Amino acid sequence: MNSSYSILPYALLLALLLGWALSSLDRSITDQLGQRSGVQSLKDVESQFGQGLTVAVLGGYRSIAANLIWLSKNQEWEERDVAGTLGKIALATSIDPRPEMFWLNGARILANDMPTWVVGLENAEQLEITDEGRAIARQYAERALAFLEESREYQSGNPRMHIESGMIYWKKLDDVESAAASFKAAIDTGGAPYFAYRLYGELLIELGLKHEALRLLQSHYETLPDDFLEAMKPVVGDRIRLLKRELNIAD
Amino acid sequence: MSAAISIQGVSKDFRIPGSKRRLRAVDNLNLEIERGSVFGLLGPNGSGKSTTIKMALGLVRPSQGKCEILGNSSLESSARKRIGYLPEAPCFQRFLTGRELLFYFGKLSGVKKTDLEDRVNSLLVRVGLEDAGDRRVGGYSKGMLQRIGLAQAMVGDPELFILDEPTAGVDPIGAADIAAIIREVREEGKTVLLCSHLLSKVETICDRAAIMVKGKLALEGSVESLTAATDFSSARIEGLSAEGRKQLETFAAEWHFDLSTPRRSLEELFLELAKGDGDLE
Amino acid sequence: MKLFLGMTGLAICALASSFLFREFNFGSSELKFIADFGFGGMTVFGSALAIIVTAQLLLGEIEHRTAMTLLAKPVYRSEFVLGKFLGVWVTVACFIGMLTLCLVLALWMRESSIRLDYPEEIEQGQSLVHYGGILWFSLAQVFRIGILCALVTLFSTYATSSIFAMVMGVLVWIVGQLQHVATEAGGVVENLVLKTIYSVMGYALPNFHLFDVGEGLAMGEALPISLVGKLLIYGVLYSVFYLAVATASFNRREL
Numbered sequence: 001m002n003s004s005y006s007i008l009p010y011a012l013l014l015a016l017l018l019g020w021a022l023s024s025l026d027r028s029i030t031d032q033l034g035q036r037s038g039v040q041s042l043k044d045v046e047s048q049f050g051q052g053l054t055v056a057v058l059g060g061y062r063s064i065a066a067n068l069i070w071l072s073k074n075q076e077w078e079e080r081d082v083a084g085t086l087g088k089i090a091l092a093t094s095i096d097p098r099p100e101m102f103w104l105n106g107a108r109i110l111a112n113d114m115p116t117w118v119v120g121l122e123n124a125e126q127l128e129i130t131d132e133g134r135a136i137a138r139q140y141a142e143r144a145l146a147f148l149e150e151s152r153e154y155q156s157g158n159p160r161m162h163i164e165s166g167m168i169y170w171k172k173l174d175d176v177e178s179a180a181a182s183f184k185a186a187i188d189t190g191g192a193p194y195f196a197y198r199l200y201g202e203l204l205i206e207l208g209l210k211h212e213a214l215r216l217l218q219s220h221y222e223t224l225p226d227d228f229l230e231a232m233k234p235v236v237g238d239r240i241r242l243l244k245r246e247l248n249i250a251d
Numbered sequence: 252m253s254a255a256i257s258i259q260g261v262s263k264d265f266r267i268p269g270s271k272r273r274l275r276a277v278d279n280l281n282l283e284i285e286r287g288s289v290f291g292l293l294g295p296n297g298s299g300k301s302t303t304i305k306m307a308l309g310l311v312r313p314s315q316g317k318c319e320i321l322g323n324s325s326l327e328s329s330a331r332k333r334i335g336y337l338p339e340a341p342c343f344q345r346f347l348t349g350r351e352l353l354f355y356f357g358k359l360s361g362v363k364k365t366d367l368e369d370r371v372n373s374l375l376v377r378v379g380l381e382d383a384g385d386r387r388v389g390g391y392s393k394g395m396l397q398r399i400g401l402a403q404a405m406v407g408d409p410e411l412f413i414l415d416e417p418t419a420g421v422d423p424i425g426a427a428d429i430a431a432i433i434r435e436v437r438e439e440g441k442t443v444l445l446c447s448h449l450l451s452k453v454e455t456i457c458d459r460a461a462i463m464v465k466g467k468l469a470l471e472g473s474v475e476s477l478t479a480a481t482d483f484s485s486a487r488i489e490g491l492s493a494e495g496r497k498q499l500e501t502f503a504a505e506w507h508f509d510l511s512t513p514r515r516s517l518e519e520l521f522l523e524l525a526k527g528d529g530d531l532e
Numbered sequence: 533m534k535l536f537l538g539m540t541g542l543a544i545c546a547l548a549s550s551f552l553f554r555e556f557n558f559g560s561s562e563l564k565f566i567a568d569f570g571f572g573g574m575t576v577f578g579s580a581l582a583i584i585v586t587a588q589l590l591l592g593e594i595e596h597r598t599a600m601t602l603l604a605k606p607v608y609r610s611e612f613v614l615g616k617f618l619g620v621w622v623t624v625a626c627f628i629g630m631l632t633l634c635l636v637l638a639l640w641m642r643e644s645s646i647r648l649d650y651p652e653e654i655e656q657g658q659s660l661v662h663y664g665g666i667l668w669f670s671l672a673q674v675f676r677i678g679i680l681c682a683l684v685t686l687f688s689t690y691a692t693s694s695i696f697a698m699v700m701g702v703l704v705w706i707v708g709q710l711q712h713v714a715t716e717a718g719g720v721v722e723n724l725v726l727k728t729i730y731s732v733m734g735y736a737l738p739n740f741h742l743f744d745v746g747e748g749l750a751m752g753e754a755l756p757i758s759l760v761g762k763l764l765i766y767g768v769l770y771s772v773f774y775l776a777v778a779t780a781s782f783n784r785r786e787l
Contacts, residue, residue, distance in 0.1 A: 005690055007784065011777045012736060018773050019735030025766055029742045030712070032759050062744070063568040099564060308604050310787045328608050336604035342597045359605040403601070413604075 066096035077109065080117040085109060089147075097154035103147070104164055110144035111168050141172035162186035163196050166203075176206050194224070194231045201239065214243045253322035255411050255442035256284040256307055261316035263302050276302045278466040280316070284459075286410075289433060289443040291453040291474070293517075294463035295525045300446050301339070303463070304413055307444070308336055321411060332361060335404030339415040339446075341396055345389030349380055349399050352388055353406050360407025374402040379428060393420035401429060405436075412436060412443045418452060430456050454517040462524055469524050477520060536627065539581045543573035543631050563639055563646075563660055570635030570666075574628050574673045575744075581627055582677045583701035586620045586684040591694040600787050610779040617685045617775060624681070625674045632670040636663055668755045669745055675767030676743035680705060682774035689782040707733060708740035715739075738770045 070092040076084035089106040096102070115137045116124050126133035148165050155161050166182030169175040183200035186192045197220040204213035217240050224233040244250070261280045264273040277299040284290045294300045305311040306318050309325045323330035343352055353371040362370060375384045378398040383391070388399065397420060404412060414433070418426040426449075433443055433456055447453050453460060454474055461471040470477060491499070503510040590613075593599040603612060639661045646660065684701040691697040707714070711734055718730030743763065745755055 007777070007781050008690070011686075011781075014773070014777070015736045016732065018769070019737070022766065022769060023735070025762060026739050026742065029759065029762050029766065032756065032762070033742070033745065064572045067565055067568055101564070305787070310600060310603060312784075312786065328606050331604060332606040334604065336601065338597065338600050338604075341601060343601065344598060356601075356605065359602070359607055361606060400601075407605070 063096050063099075066092045066099070066102070069095065070102060077113070080113075082114055082117055085114075093150075097151070100151075100155060100158055100160055103151040103155060104160060107144040107148050107164050107168065110147055111141045111172050115140045137172060141168050144168050144172075157189060159186035159189040159192040159196065162189060163192065166199070170203065176203055179203055180207060198232065198236060198239070205243070210243060210247055214240065214247065214249070217243065252286060253319065254283045255286045255288075255321060256282070256290075256444060257319040258282040258303070258307070259317050259319075261303075261306060261313045261318055263299075263306060263311065264314045276466055277306070277313075280463075280466075280468055282461060282468065282471070284442060284444060286321075286442050287437065287440050288458045289437050289445060289456055291457035291460035292444060292446045292463065293448075293450065293453060293460055293521060294469075297465075298463040299466040300463055301415065304415060304444070304446060307413065308334065332407070333410040335407060335409035335412045337397075337400045337404045337412075337414045337417055340393075340419065341400035343388045343396070343399065343403075345387065347388055348385050349375065349388060349391070349395075349402075350384040352399060353402055356403040357406040360409075362407060370406060370408075374405055377405075377432065378402045379425070394422060394425050397421050397429070398425070401432065410441055412441060413446075414443060415446045416448065417445065418447065418449055426452065450517045450521055460517070462521060464524055470520075474517065477517060536581065536585070536623065539577045540627060540630060543577040543627075544634055563642055566638055566642060567635065567661070567666070570631060570638065571669055574631050574635075574670060575676070578624055578628050578631075578673055578677055579680055579705055582620060582624045582680045583684050583698055583705065585623060586616070586681050587688050587691075587694040587697035587701060589620055590616045590685060590688040591691060591697055594787065595694070603787065609782050613685060613689065613779050613782050614775065617681055617778075620685075621674075621678055621681050624677050628670050628673055628677070632666060636666060639663075639666075665755065668760065671760065672743045672745045672763055675763050676740055678767050678771045679738050679740070679774070680708075682771040682778065686774045686778040686781065689778045689785060704737060705740070708737050710741075711737050711739040712741045738766070742766065 069088055073085055073088035073092065076088055089102070089109070093102045093106065115127050115133075118136050118140075119126050119133055123133075127137040128134065145165055145168055148161055148168075151161050162182045162185040166179045166186065169182055170179035180200065180203040183196055183203060186196050187200060197216065201213045201217045201220075204210070204216065217236055221233070221236050221240060224231040224236060226233060258280050261277060262275060263277040264275050267274055280299075280303060282303075292300050292303065302311060306313050307320060307325055309327070309331065312326065318325040320330040321333055344355075347355065350371060353374060354367060357367045357371060371384075372381075375381045378401055380395060380398050380402065383395060388396070391399065397417060401414070401417060404414065412433075417433075418429050421429060430452060433445070436443060437458075445453065445457060457474050459471070459473050460477060462469045462477075488499070500510055593602065593616075599612070603609065640663075643660050680701065683704050684697055687697040687700040688694070691700070714730045715734035718727055718734050721727050721730065745759070745763070
């Protein structure tokens with residue numbers, strides 16, 4: 001027999017006091033980490049996969065749970081199941097919205113693959129030829145853009161989301177102005193890859209803003225390394241010379 | 252000088268789970284154990300001996316009364332610096348060797364590093380485990396566990412030993428060795444509180460003894476006086492003077508009956524008390 | 533020892549299994565998978581080890597009566613409790629250290645092979661994995677496990693069986709992970725009884741979710757020093773509190 005139980009009520013009271021005292025520290029850490037509540041996520045998980053997965057969502061295996069769902073989505077992708085693939089993408093991003101891969105690949109599946117599934121692979125050219133096909137392509141491109149918009153909350157400071165939006169506006173919706181705005185947002189965010197500058201330059205040229213394009217490419221050229229292929233310094237240099245010739249500016 | 256163990260008005264109640272009733276394991280116990288003696292604490296199972304020992308060691312808190320060890324409250328950790336305890340059926344960390352175990356308890360007892368190795372070696376010899384000191388305790392027999400238990404009780408060179416069934420599971424030779432160690436320890440001026448069911452052993456080793464029955468102290472005194480019992484069924488003579496005794500002896504000689512006061516064993520006394528709920532007939 | 537080795541083996545197997553998962557994208561996705569498995573192993577297996585070993589270590593001594601002989605020596609009960617806690621915490625910290633080493637090795641091996649396969653895609657001197665971030669994550673888990681060990685130590689001081697202490701440990705682990713949900717839910721629900729329950733859960737238990745500092749650490753996300761400091765303070769305060777209560781509880785326990 002032991003009388004240790006007698007201190008439990010006092011311990012609970014003290015624990016509540018400590019929790020209250022540390023709540024501000026708790027909030028400070030949460031704000032710094034930028035974490036979000038999991039309430040909605042857990043409801044989604046329970047409705048789709050049952051109680052067992054709830055535990056897997058916790059702690060270190062939250063990412064793994066999301067990763068496994070993402071991998072399992074490949075099954076629906078192979079079967080060209082629009083609803084199933086959409087569901088898995090939504091679930092993976094709700095469990096763990098941090099990996100950019102989920103958002104980028106999800107947007108690409110939405111914008112590029114799903115329209116083809118809807119019309120059928122053998123009728124893929126209809127997406128560009130017929131009004132109905134173009135409407136389907138536009139519908140899924142806008143869904144992809146909305147999906148990327150959702151990512152802003154979790155991926156602020158990531159230029160790749162803006163780049164992806166830019167590519168969809170440009171290639172799927174033929175909206176050069178919005179595409180250019182997206183690429184500018186990517187560059188302004190910082191850390192944008194080299195090709196973002198080149199593509200932004202092309203978009204500015206398409207919009208007729210050649211002087212602005214030249215200024216952009218010239219300032220970008222100064223930052224490019226000489227020995228890195230992906231930087232494509234010679235290509236940028238050639239583009240600058242071409243622009244100068246078009247604008248009758250001496251070298 | 253204070254007594255080795257002083258138990259004053261100590262009672263211990265335990266709550267019975269699922270009931271408001273309490274079980275009184277020890278009831279208003281008063282006991283003084285003098286320094287430099289071997290004291291036997293006896294009683295049937297459930298008489299409160301182990302609870303009394305645990306209160307003496309501070310492992311259990313008395314519900315009433317106070318308990319002092321060598322002048323200090325038994326609840327203080329410092330009181331245990333000068334105690335060596337051997338529990339009943341001792342259990343030790345199975346993965347340690349006998350030597351490692353003694354080193355471990357030696358450090359806990361505050362033995363200096365410089366003295367520890369010699370002390371451990373001498374203790375292993377003293378308890379007859381010099382060949383088994385490097386074997387894991389998990390592989391020891393019951394008798395070996397008792398011996399290593401006694402050694403760990405001695406490692407801190409304590410003033411007071413509390414030994415609960417020290418010869419349980421030990422062969423007669425081993426039991427005799429342990430008894431010899433207890434006598435040696437007494438001759439060194441230390442105090443031993445001995446708890447045992449082997450009453451014949453207690454009778455030969457102890458100076459004084461107490462018998463507990465149902466949580467109460469039934470009898471206490473020197474072993475000599477406890478075992479000097481009269482056969483009340485034969486005669487009961489009170490207040491006999493020296494002159495009266497002479498006349499009685501003359502009368503007995505005339506009538507051819509034996510007037511000597513026969514001794515009975517402690518075991519007989521114990522059984523009489525235990526069966527009779529603590530009352531002598 | 534067997535449990536420690538068993539958990540280590542399991543965690544390393546889980547980490548090794550991550551190599552079986554191939555993704556269409558090269559590089560950072562695959563490395564992220566490996567990192568996720570490693571981090572998951574640290575938190576799940578580390579937490580399980582902490583709960584089981586703490587309960588067994590303390591209650592095992594009481595159940596096998598070795599505690600009686602120990603506490604009959606001049607050993608304070610607080611020393612006993614603290615010693616058990618530190619023993620487990622250091623053991624599990626070593627486990628996390630070993631897993632961290634294995635994870636760093638696994639990521640380095642895969643990163644090296646990616647560099648060999650795609651040399652033109654990766655800028656010279658650019659690292660695909662932020663190894664410092666992995667160390668920060670491991671450190672955060674050590675703080676989290678300190679709190680968990682202290683809690684299970686507390687349960688062990690009044691439990692009569694190690695199973696009870698383990699079950700309580702698992703419950704607290706789960707509820708602690710959901711503590712931030714309980715706190716938010718307490719602010720959202722209107723039912724007074726539920727509100728009270730959620731609020732009590734929210735305040736009475738530590739928020740283990742804070743220590744999910746982001747698996748993105750391995751992929752280069754920064755962790756400010758101030759945040760590490762706050763997590764350390766949070767972890768230490770809760771651990772000290774639970775250990776203090778555990779000591780008070782054990783002082784009253786009759787052996």
